[in-house]
Amino acid sequence: EAGVAQSPRYKIIEKRQSVAFWCNPISGHATLYWYQQILGQGPKLLIQFQNNGVVDDSQLPKDRFSAERLKGVDSTLKIQPAKLEDSAVYLCASREGSAYNEQFFGPGTRLTVL
Amino acid sequence: DQQVKQNSPSLSVQEGRISILNCDYTNSMFDYFLWYKKYPAEGPTFLISISSIKDKNEDGRFTVFLNKSAKHLSLHIVPSQPGDSAVYFCAASDRIQGAQKLVFGQGTRLTINP
Numbered sequence: 001e002a003g004v005a006q007s008p009r010y011k012i013i014e015k016r017q018s019v020a021f022w023c024n025p026i027s028g029h030a031t032l033y034w035y036q037q038i039l040g041q042g043p044k045l046l047i048q049f050q051n052n053g054v055v056d057d058s059q060l061p062k063d064r065f066s067a068e069r070l071k072g073v074d075s076t077l078k079i080q081p082a083k084l085e086d087s088a089v090y091l092c093a094s095r096e097g098s099a100y101n102e103q104f105f106g107p108g109t110r111l112t113v114l
Numbered sequence: 115d116q117q118v119k120q121n122s123p124s125l126s127v128q129e130g131r132i133s134i135l136n137c138d139y140t141n142s143m144f145d146y147f148l149w150y151k152k153y154p155a156e157g158p159t160f161l162i163s164i165s166s167i168k169d170k171n172e173d174g175r176f177t178v179f180l181n182k183s184a185k186h187l188s189l190h191i192v193p194s195q196p197g198d199s200a201v202y203f204c205a206a207s208d209r210i211q212g213a214q215k216l217v218f219g220q221g222t223r224l225t226i227n228p
Contacts, residue, residue, distance in 0.1 A: 042218030
């Protein structure tokens with residue numbers, strides 16, 4: 001079974017530039033998550049999709065972050081404009097629909113904002 | 115407000131001995147707890163979980179204990195092996211409108227010494 005795919009793996013940008021990350025979840029997984037992991041901290045949920053609908057985006061900084069999941073499969077997360085404090089690893093995870101299944105994580109995209 | 119806390123940033127254990135990683139939480143509504151393991155440049159991988167209705171779950175060398183009255187859980191690894199060296203995250207599951215949401219601790223870096 002193929003895992004969660006993410007690209008790019010690394011990205012370096014200047015502040016105020018924009019950036020986009022892509023995620024392809026495990027086939028058949030209805031739920032998709034985007035997390036932000038700042039160095040020395042645990043992953044923090046940004047947004048959760050169930051199929052192509054948003055379930056929870058309460059911690060997404062909506063003035064600069066946006067995400068979409070077209071056709072309920074792939075997802076993109078965009079930051080525009082980026083700030084220095086956005087430097088982090090952005091993790092995508094997916095999960096089957098059953099109540100207590102674990103989330104499967106991709107390798108993440110390491111973003112550095114200069 | 116940190117709902118899930120791992121108070122030890124690092125732990126060093128000799129190979130063959132027991133490793134004990136601790137986690138405290140504040141939200142009594144959490145219904146499921148998970149441990150994830152993370153190697154550098156990889157996403158977290160699921161290790162073991164426990165439902166809030168149980169107090170122990172065992173899987174090979176890994177055992178998770180849950181003390182609901184103390185809002186505390188721990189992960190025991192016996193015997194510890196060099197390949198266990200990684201960052202371990204405790205996560206607690208909350209339900210928002212029926213959807214699972216994970217809240218992560220800050221992580222504990224475990225080093226197994228030969």
